[in-house]
Amino acid sequence: MKRRSFIKNTAATSSLLSLGGISLSSFTSVDNIKKLTVLHTNDVHSHIDPFPEDDPRNPNQGGASRRAVLIEKIRSEEANVLLLDAGDIFQGTPYFNYYGGELEFKLMSMMQYDLATLGNHDFDNGIDGFYAQLPHAKFDFVSANYDFKNTILDGIVKPYKIINKVGLKIGVFGLGVELEGLVDKKLYKETVYNNPVEVSQSIAKQLKEDEKCDLVICLSHLGFKYKNDPEKICDINLAKQTKNIDLIIGGHSHTFLDKPVIEKNLDGKDVVINQVGCYGINLGRIDFYFSDDNKYANLDKNIIVQ
Numbered sequence: 001m002k003r004r005s006f007i008k009n010t011a012a013t014s015s016l017l018s019l020g021g022i023s024l025s026s027f028t029s030v031d032n033i034k035k036l037t038v039l040h041t042n043d044v045h046s047h048i049d050p051f052p053e054d055d056p057r058n059p060n061q062g063g064a065s066r067r068a069v070l071i072e073k074i075r076s077e078e079a080n081v082l083l084l085d086a087g088d089i090f091q092g093t094p095y096f097n098y099y100g101g102e103l104e105f106k107l108m109s110m111m112q113y114d115l116a117t118l119g120n121h122d123f124d125n126g127i128d129g130f131y132a133q134l135p136h137a138k139f140d141f142v143s144a145n146y147d148f149k150n151t152i153l154d155g156i157v158k159p160y161k162i163i164n165k166v167g168l169k170i171g172v173f174g175l176g177v178e179l180e181g182l183v184d185k186k187l188y189k190e191t192v193y194n195n196p197v198e199v200s201q202s203i204a205k206q207l208k209e210d211e212k213c214d215l216v217i218c219l220s221h222l223g224f225k226y227k228n229d230p231e232k233i234c235d236i237n238l239a240k241q242t243k244n245i246d247l248i249i250g251g252h253s254h255t256f257l258d259k260p261v262i263e264k265n266l267d268g269k270d271v272v273i274n275q276v277g278c279y280g281i282n283l284g285r286i287d288f289y290f291s292d293d294n295k296y297a298n299l300d301k302n303i304i305v306q
Contacts, residue, residue: 036165071283083112115140259301
């Protein structure tokens with residue numbers, strides 16, 4: 001079987017970015033094209049309800065029920081949908097203070113999330129508190145640079161997961177921000193933070209070359225970029241310093257991107273980077289189209305949940 005590549009949504013209203021140097025007319029038939037829709041959130045922070053109509057910044061936006069309706073609508077229109085989250089599910093409203101994450105996990109399970117990674121605030125009830133809520137999560141967690149081997153999460157949070165959709169292999173791995181100085185050690189206990197770039201080089205190579213994944217996705221809770229510390233590891237620097245990652249879905253910095261951005265990796269290949277701010281206000285959507293050899297990306301706007 002030939003190696004499949006991907007293209008993103010090619011709506012006429014959006015600008016087309018070619019990743020493989022081949023024009024869209026190279027597709028002589030749509031019969032050999034397979035479509036995958038990736039939906040994603042980050043830093044929802046226990047915002048179950050929409051913002052009130054008189055909110056000065058986000059009036060009448062967000063809310064779990066609205067997000068669920070939007071996701072269901074997209075699923076009714078698309079046959080192959082992935083739903084992912086880039087961390088900080090917990091902390092931010094009284095719902096978390098009272099239920100400890102139970103409600104968040106139950107709602108995400110009802111929305112049929114496929115996979116998530118851990119943000120620093122997901123340790124706010126301690127690693128034991130996170131573990132206690134996992135029975136309510138009907139989806140998996142991945143984190144490649146947090147070593148949980150001496151904790152209660154050992155063997156539960158895996159470095160990556162391979163998901164099969166429409167005959168395609170999608171490899172998804174997670175990365176978390178350094179916890180020291182950000183989270184009280186008594187909360188994350190013996191969790192060890194490893195260098196995200198080194199880990200990504202190894203994991204992404206394994207997924208792309210050994211596992212023959214058609215698409216490699218990183219769920220990153222590192223932050224988009226840091227103006228005051230341009231060398232600090234972030235999604236932009238991760239893309240520049242690694243290979244084999246096709247898509248970085250970010251979190252942590254609460255960066256509202258109007259649409260995904262493109263960065264070159266070590267091989268000079270394009271990496272798509274997206275983040276949708278915080279509090280469930282936006283939903284990220286990226287449509288990938290796979291053929292045998294062609295490779296494209298189209299940058300479309302993220303969706304406001306309202």
